[in-house]
Amino acid sequence: MVYYKLMAVFVFLPLTMLFYKIIPAKYRWIVLLISSLGFYSTFSIKKLIFPFAAALITYAGGLWLARLESQAEIAVKNAALPEGADPSDAKALRKEKAAIRESFRKKSRGVLTLGILLLVSFLLYLKYTNFFLENLNSILQRSGSATQFPLKELLLPLGVSFYTMQAIGYLVDVYWKKIPAQKNPFKLLLFLLFFPTIIEGPIAAYADINSSLYAGSDMDAEQVMKGFLRIGWGVMKKLVIADRLFPAASVLYEMERDPHGAEVVAAAVLFTVMEYLDFSGCIDMALGYAGIFGIRLPENFKRPFLAKNASEFWRRWHISLGVWFKTYIFYPMSMSGLAKKWGKFAKGKCGPHLTKMVASAMALLPVWLCNGLWHGPKWTYIFYGIFYFVVIMLELIFEPAGDKILDALHLKKDNRFVTILRVLRTWFVIFLGELFFQARSLKAAFIMLSNVPRDFHIRLIWDGEALHWGLDKADWLIVGVGFLCVIIVNILREKGRDVLQELVDCPLVLRWALASVLIFAILMLGLYGPGYTEVDMIYAGF
Amino acid sequence: MKQEEQEKRKKNTKNLWGEMFAFAVVWGIVLLGLSFICNPVRTRNRPTYVQERDAYVAAALTQPENSIDVAVLGDSEAMVLLWPELFEERTGKNAFIVGQSGQIAAEAYYTLRDMHNQSPEYVLLETDMLVASTDERKEMISSYNAFLQELFPVLRYHVMWKESMGLKEPPVIKHDRGFGKRLAAEPYTGGEYMTSSQKKAKIMLTTSVYFNKIVKLCRERNIRLVLVSGIVPNSFNYEKHNALQALADENDLTYIDLNEVSVREEMGIDNETDFLDGGDHVNASGSIKVTEYLSRKLTTE
Structure with missing residues (x-):
């Protein structure tokens, strides 16, 4: 159950x-x-x-x-x-x-x-x-x-x-x-x-x-109402959007198809979206269930696709895991005898940047190794952990150089254009990481990656190929509209709005209408009941 | 001021509980309405607007009034058990297999209950559904789902929304009175599986509850209920036979076990040619033999 x-x-x-x-x-x-x-x-x-x-x-x-x-x-x-x-x-x-x-x-x-x-x-x-x-x-x-x-x-x-x-x-x-x-x-x-x-x-x-x-x-009536709404929101994410994307994400990772460049990119993007909606949907349900009894569980997602670098991504994605590793591995490693010895040794011999980099690497390597291993007994997961270790280290190493370039261009870090570029760069990292995460094996992931330059024409997707991935036009429309709703809610929350509270406080007619739309979407468009192969919750397997 | 705020909050809380209750009631009514609209069986002109699994049930429920003489209920074993065409030739009775892959007792009960416009003489209940499950929790959850889908058919038929809106062609289903004619053959290579035993297999509590409901319903509607165990060398055994025989005796029902050595010999079942998939289901050749036997059995009774 x-x-x-x-x-x-x-x-x-x-x-x-x-x-x-x-x-x-x-x-x-x-x-x-x-x-x-x-x-x-x-x-x-x-x-x-x-x-x-x-x-x-x-x-x-x-x-x-x-x-x-x-x-x-x-x-x-x-x-x-x-x-x-x-x-x-x-x-x-x-x-x-x-x-x-x-x-x-x-x-x-x-x-x-x-x-x-x-x-x-x-x-x-x-x-x-x-x-x-x-x-x-x-x-x-x-x-x-x-x-x-x-x-x-x-x-x-x-x-x-x-x-x-x-x-x-x-x-x-x-x-x-x-x-x-x-x-x-x-x-x-x-x-x-x-x-x-x-x-x-x-x-x-x-x-x-x-x-x-x-x-x-x-049990407070308001909490109960919020709890049910949050459960409904989570169910919608899981049953209406994530499960609908499952056939496409599965087909595209089948190596027998020898996917071309555009398909590989689609595979990585679609799986990432599916994984996000599946996992965050389940967390919404968990928080909703607990909230009904007045128990406030920690949030696990904070608009991860708005992250400007890989470190920030992990402060917004599976937050509770990141906090656990930071508290129980990163900090103890940073304060360990080895780290102290390095600090003493490097003093006067290495520059502050190098000293900091090596100290960070000493604390981060076990964190990311454990992160990879935690996901399961597969080399792709271990690689996934190491991949983020390397990316985060590169970000730390090149951060001063990046700052200098921005200074030279008279651009501030929070400039909108710079922010968009940084977010896009993070997307690249996320999708690349997820390509390895979901691939059948490391070898398969590298083959898929090497296929990217081959036939990389986005029109191959628009040309109707996407309709052969187990979703028809109506399904794609539902996925698009559903995901758009998720994006709108996420943007509102990023701006500091408490969407659930606003929903509870809004006029009754509007509240009923919105809740009814949510229920109707789940009821009619949700992939449940006889005839559907149930899609297991991805993180339940970890 | 503080007391005023508390009073206001108390009132607001009371309102919210009331609102949630009202919302649940309204949605209960909406569910019933949607179920009425979605139900393909209601209008009798859209029986194919269902998932493949429900096709034979929907077809059976839309048959002309009092046209079914023998209704066969059960899972995939029932769907290959009896060849209605041949059965009609031999007995003059119209048989319809109201089967579903993996049908459980709860589904069989609700299906039979929904066949208001039929007064079959016999209901043959293929027994695999009674002894297949060994997990009470799963059986309970599945039965509960069947109950909810019966209460709100929209939960079952919502999957056909594309067909209902004209976005997709409904599937073409040739139901052949629920019979699955399978010509392929894969021999059963295992040994004799009906070795005598005093032990009795366990029938899940939830299954028993729904089986009793089926028995009661048949009595109320004056239908002769017959338990039939299809030939399943891979999973049937004497322990299951004992449990089913006891169940039949308790309820004063006829039990036909096609797995019994003497019955198989009488039918002339050939392990080389009469199985579809190595001993899980009989194929068309096996069905013919079973149909001949059941025709004789039901006409001589």
């Missing part, structure tokens, strides 16, 4: 709302937990064991860290001078206290490492075992060995990449003393399994949602 299914919208959600409403506020989180377990069970009851195990590890790890922290405090408080020391020797006392703190810090670091290792090992085993075995078999075959390791039948539990990230984030935050450890294991289970976030995120930080998640605040 996914968020846009009739069962989810007309049975699961109303039942959850009903029980949430009638149960006293103090126990409402239990309703959300039971609903989340029920929601997960519709995918697999057996696989619930994995999030349960993750919750147990996270719970135990959090409590252990908190216990060590309180033990450290008591030990520091009770610290006494070593025997025979001068009682007035404050320095010696401070030293003793520091030694105690350091001893506990080491223990805490050990607990944190153990917790993270356990969580990551689950993820690695479930997600990457076969990838490792496939590559090992390939190496063995090439080296002439007859040994081949059989692949394992591993079925990925739903949301494993998302709840593992949340669990690790929680443990690190407890270690950093940003949050207190959760003493109720079931509350922690709810944090990891909360049904709006379990399929495709957003990856929420415990500190950001814990208060609203457990508060059991009353």
Whole structure:
């Protein structure tokens, strides 16, 4: 059961709302937990064991860290001078206290490492075992060995990449003393399994949602209305536009067709648009579901196609993943011993720009490697991560030179013409990245790329070829109009307008008319029901 | 001032709840209206304005009044079970296969309920739909969807909006009374699959609920309900036979299991020539043998 299914919208959600409403506020989180377990069970009851195990590890790890922290405090408080020391020797006392703190810090670091290792090992085993075995078999075959390791039948539990990230984030935050450890294991289970976030995120930080998640605040009519509208908007993006583009995006990536230049570009562009609408649509639904219960999840998209460079793109696209990597990989790497050593070494020997570049590369490389790997066990994803690492490094390296050129041309960075050029350049990067992301293999991606100069005539698309990609004229018209609506809403939001609030505040007739158009579009033009092959949510597979 | 604001907010909240309720009611009515407009069966002149899967059901629902003597319900197994033309030749009865690929018990029930203008003598229920599912959750979700599509047919027929608006030609469907004449042959190479067992296969709860509804409906409309298990060497077994026999006994129904060794021998089923796809469905040659057998069985009963 996914968020846009009739069962989810007309049975699961109303039942959850009903029980949430009638149960006293103090126990409402239990309703959300039971609903989340029920929601997960519709995918697999057996696989619930994995999030349960993750919750147990996270719970135990959090409590252990908190216990060590309180033990450290008591030990520091009770610290006494070593025997025979001068009682007035404050320095010696401070030293003793520091030694105690350091001893506990080491223990805490050990607990944190153990917790993270356990969580990551689950993820690695479930997600990457076969990838490792496939590559090992390939190496063995090439080296002439007859040994081949059989692949394992591993079925990925739903949301494993998302709840593992949340669990690790929680443990690190407890270690950093940003949050207190959760003493109720079931509350922690709810944090990891909360049904709006379990399929495709957003990856929420415990500190950001814990208060609203457990508060059991009353369902506010305005919030409920906004929630339903947001769910509808997300369903429209997914069922009316994204799924309609699926046949075209699939056909164009079929290598047997030997796509010509214009088709390769169309493949990259259409897949990117489809992926954006699919993923952001699902996030809209997730935020809508959570919003109904007064739980504000972090936004995951912020008009990514208006980004002026690759770094900004990643601050606007899958934001929660970017924030997670920044918080838990980039910053720790920037403050690591290696980075400090480089800083010391480079001082006086290298220029500030080079020093900064190397330091950035040291922190960014693991971020982008993990980003690629997080998406799944495929070389194309790993390449995708490295691709962004290289692009962002190039942007950093050439930024001063670019600024100088703009100065020489007497142009400001925020000049409209310059902004358009920068946005277009970012589009090029995005589409190129997505070409590799979606390609069947790295080899296929390079072949497609090498095909770009061949027959690159845009008219090949207008000449009616697009009608052979599984969409007829009416479908293209729907995609065009639907995407235009998305663009208009995005522009309004970029200008700081709260579209949902304005919709709630506008006159009743207009509100009903707009909501009805949305429902009518989904009802009549949505690709659902018998006769349609369901298109899985892209990020649910990650 | 603060109290005034609170009062205003309270009133506004009350209004919004009322508005949402009113909106839901209005849209419920709109859905019914759209369903009325979209339903291809209603006007009887657009039965092909449906997805391929629903073609035979739509065709059956638009047949002239009281023209169907034997209605066969079921999934793809039902669609190759009986050759209506031959059956009519042998028995003088008009049979119509009201099948859908992957039809579930809920769909079979609603289809039968919708056949208001028919008074068939027999309903042959191909049993694959009763024992195929092993996932209660999936069965429940599918049944719920079937219920909603029955309540609001627009949810089923909305897919034909292009045809309804004249943007696309409706598909040409030759229904041949729901029969899928398959000439290709792929032998069944497995061994004997009906080895005796005391065990009983599990029938999903949701399936049972809808099966009981079918039984009740047939009794109310004075229709003889007969359970028929088509020949499916790849997935049928004695455990399923036992479960279906028990179900038939409980409800005082006739059960014809075409998989039984003696029945297959009587029909003269040849594993080399009578299967379409290696043991999942019979082909035209197999259908002829099954039709001959069922014709004899139903006329002698």
